[in-house]
Amino acid sequence: QSLLTQPPSASGTPGQRVSISCSGSSNIGNVNFNWYQQLPGTAPRLLIYNNYERPAGVPDRFSGSRSGTSASLAITGLQSDDEGDYYCAAWVGVVTSRVFGGGTKLTVL
Amino acid sequence: EVRLVESGGTLVQPGGSLRLSCAASGFTFASYSLNWVRQAPGKGLEWLAYIGRGGSPIFYGDAVKGRFTISRDDAKSSLYLQMDSLRDEDTGVYYCTRDSGTTGADDYWGQGTLVTVSS
Numbered sequence: 001q002s003l004l005t006q007p008p009s010a011s012g013t014p015g016q017r018v019s020i021s022c023s024g025s026s027n028i029g030n031v032n033f034n035w036y037q038q039l040p041g042t043a044p045r046l047l048i049y050n051n052y053e054r055p056a057g058v059p060d061r062f063s064g065s066r067s068g069t070s071a072s073l074a075i076t077g078l079q080s081d082d083e084g085d086y087y088c089a090a091w092v093g094v095v096t097s098r099v100f101g102g103g104t105k106l107t108v109l
Numbered sequence: 110e111v112r113l114v115e116s117g118g119t120l121v122q123p124g125g126s127l128r129l130s131c132a133a134s135g136f137t138f139a140s141y142s143l144n145w146v147r148q149a150p151g152k153g154l155e156w157l158a159y160i161g162r163g164g165s166p167i168f169y170g171d172a173v174k175g176r177f178t179i180s181r182d183d184a185k186s187s188l189y190l191q192m193d194s195l196r197d198e199d200t201g202v203y204y205c206t207r208d209s210g211t212t213g214a215d216d217y218w219g220q221g222t223l224v225t226v227s228s
Contacts, residue, residue: 032212036154041202043221044154049214054177087154096168098144098156099215 003028004088004101012108017076020104022088024069028099031075031090032070035064037105039084053065075106083108111135113219115207120221125195125226131188131205131219138186139163142208144215145179145190147224149201159192159208172197195226 012018035048048064088101117129133162145157159168178191206215
């Protein structure tokens with residue numbers, strides 16, 4: 001069982017708001033979550049760090065939140081260019097390991 | 110401009126060895142921790158290894174512990190991954206990443222290098 005669980009897919013229409021969850025197992029302890037976006041054929045890029053912080057250049061349409069051992073990524077004003085894979089990640093001290101969620105494929109209908 | 114450029118990926122037989130390199134530029138290399146992350150074809154991201162500033166600490170993922178070795182040469186602004194006892198399941202794109210130091214976030218990624226393990 002993965003330490004971080006994401007839904008395999010999510011979808012929305014242009015302009016909509018979508019949310020992607022990342023559920024941590026009960027034994028991961030107190031972690032901070034990061035989110036990555038991987039557009040088709042490209043390397044991943046950092047989207048959200050430290051649960052809700054945005055790196056320079058990331059639009060404020062993207063936001064993150066954390067509640068206990070889970071986190072969420074919200075995308076507002078959905079655009080066709082947002083179509084791709086989204087991964088949550090965390091450094092899990094109890095296993096001394098970086099852990100990625102399985103990824104969520106976002107489809108813009 | 111921060112750049113990370115991986116190289117060394119190729120076709121290798123099961124049981125073989127390979128050394129990947131990552132050349133960095135545009136930042137003070139010695140001041141950052143670094144990681145290797147891979148992605149099997151059509152699959153998700155998998156963290157492999159971490160190396161801190163000055164070469165320690167070092168951590169490995171369970172899938173590669175005992176087979177892969179991460180190292181760095183700050184004088185050459187380069188990161189390496191020595192891969193031994195390669196298996197079919199090691200096939201994938203290998204990325205080097207810069208660790209921002211903030212909650213282990215990878216703030217920069219290379220374009221990746223493809224490793225194919227097959228007979």
